[in-house]
Amino acid sequence: MTHAEAASRAAVLSAELHRHNRLYYAEANPEISDQQFDALLRELQAIEAKFPDLLTPDSPTQRVGGAPLEGFKQIKHTVRMMSLDNTYSEEELTAFFARVQKGLGREKIDCVIEPKVDGVAIAIRYENGMLKYGATRGDGQTGDDVTNNLKTIKRLPLRLPKEGPQTFEVRGEVFMTKAGFAKLNQEREEAGEAMFANPRNSTAGTLKLLDSKIVAKRPLDIVFYGLAEASAVESQTDVYALLDAAGLRKADLIWHADSAEGLLHAIRELDEKRKALPYETDGAVIKVNSFADQRE
Numbered sequence: 001m002t003h004a005e006a007a008s009r010a011a012v013l014s015a016e017l018h019r020h021n022r023l024y025y026a027e028a029n030p031e032i033s034d035q036q037f038d039a040l041l042r043e044l045q046a047i048e049a050k051f052p053d054l055l056t057p058d059s060p061t062q063r064v065g066g067a068p069l070e071g072f073k074q075i076k077h078t079v080r081m082m083s084l085d086n087t088y089s090e091e092e093l094t095a096f097f098a099r100v101q102k103g104l105g106r107e108k109i110d111c112v113i114e115p116k117v118d119g120v121a122i123a124i125r126y127e128n129g130m131l132k133y134g135a136t137r138g139d140g141q142t143g144d145d146v147t148n149n150l151k152t153i154k155r156l157p158l159r160l161p162k163e164g165p166q167t168f169e170v171r172g173e174v175f176m177t178k179a180g181f182a183k184l185n186q187e188r189e190e191a192g193e194a195m196f197a198n199p200r201n202s203t204a205g206t207l208k209l210l211d212s213k214i215v216a217k218r219p220l221d222i223v224f225y226g227l228a229e230a231s232a233v234e235s236q237t238d239v240y241a242l243l244d245a246a247g248l249r250k251a252d253l254i255w256h257a258d259s260a261e262g263l264l265h266a267i268r269e270l271d272e273k274r275k276a277l278p279y280e281t282d283g284a285v286i287k288v289n290s291f292a293d294q295r296e
Contacts, residue, residue: 001047001050003051006047006050006051006054007051007054009043009047010044010047010048010051010054013040013043013044013047014044014056014058014059014060016040017037017040017041017044017060018058018060018157018158018159020032020037020040021060021154021157022157022161022247024037025154025155025249027247041060041061044059044060044061045061048061057130057131057158058130058131058158058159059158060158062148062151062158063151063152063153063154063158063216070210071210072144072145072146072208072210073144073145074138074142074143074144074145075123075133075135075142075143075144075145076141076142077123077135077140077141077142077143077228078125078169078228078229079169079228079229080140080141081121081123081137081138081140081141081143081171082140083140086283090264093260093263093264093267093286094260094264097109097111097259097260097263098260100288103296104293104296107259108258108259109258109288109293110256110257110258110288110289110290111256111257111258111263111286111287111288111289112236112237112254112255112256112286112287112289113254113255113256113257113263113266113267113270113284113285113286114225114251114253114254114255114284114285115251115252115253115270115274115277115281115283115284115285116281116282116283116284116285117173117175117223117251117279117280117281117282118175118199118200118279118280118281118282119173119174119175119176119199119200119203119223119279120136120137120173120174120175120200120203120204120207121136121137121171121172121173122134122135122136122137122146122150122171122172122173122174122222123135123136123137123143123169123170123171123228124150124156124169124170124171124172125168125169125170125228126160126165126166126167126168126169126170126246127166127167128166128167129159129160129162129166129167130158130159130160131147131150131151131156131157131158131159132147133145133147134146134147134149134150135147136207144207144208146207146208148212148215149206149207149209149212149215149220150174150222151212152212152215152216152218152220153174153220153221153222155221155222155249156222157246157247157248160246160247161245161246161247163245164242164245164246164247165232165242165245165246168227168228168229168232168242168246169227169228169229170224170226170227170228170243170246170248171224171225171226171227171228172222172223172224172225172226172248173222173223173224173225174203174207174220174221174222175199175200175203175220175221175222175223175279175280176199176202176203176206176218176219176220176221176279177199177219177221177278177279178199178278178279178280179219179278180219180221181196181198181199181202181219183219184196184202184218184219198280199279199280200280202218203220206218206220207220221279222249223249223250223251223252223279224243224248224249224250225239225250225251225285226239227239227242233291234290234291234292235289235290235291236287236289236291237289240254252277253270253273253274253277255269255270256289263286266284267284270284
């Protein structure tokens, strides 16, 4: 195989693998078996091993991890990553909504409610359709560059579909599924290794590993909930539409409510349904839907 032939075949394989990955994880509509996918991946790996210059940062082969790092570089967030304000009772929630009503000067205010995934906050930037970097929250202004570790998450696109948005920074949560965490702990127990306390701590520790090949063996997953800069959208509903167009997973459960009673109903319903979710949750996140209203 000549270099030109290898380059052509590698481009075809890369595009096909990205497409099949999106069909499997974003659209739940796979066209080929896992064995067929692995065969395509091995073929691309063989080409890149023979022609190293053909290895690109967004290659599907990068999901298996690379050489260990000596340490993490720091990335300054374009927009500060804030922590959430907490409310612990129905009375506090009702009082919060009353303050929003007073501030906006009207009774009905559309809000969205979604589960708060109990994971690790992350910021990911795409430029020209390619994953550029991913960073932890850190102190809110600067975080660790964990791009190599994030690339091992199969649900996370390394390349976005061309028909969707191409350049933006998205915020999300990395987590371990309940089943994946249980299996990981079982394997560690059988190997005589210390077991992890809970999925969140295990996720945080995994993202801090300098060897992405070890990270690739851990059951990490990801869900997204917002944008760093919302100038191109007008509401949280628009954010959900952007996530869908980009093939990025949003919350599995979403409610709308425009009154305190509606918010309480949604939270009670979430409390009933959260046990069936594949990941641990830590309450609910409530957002005023309109960004113009949020700025008031």
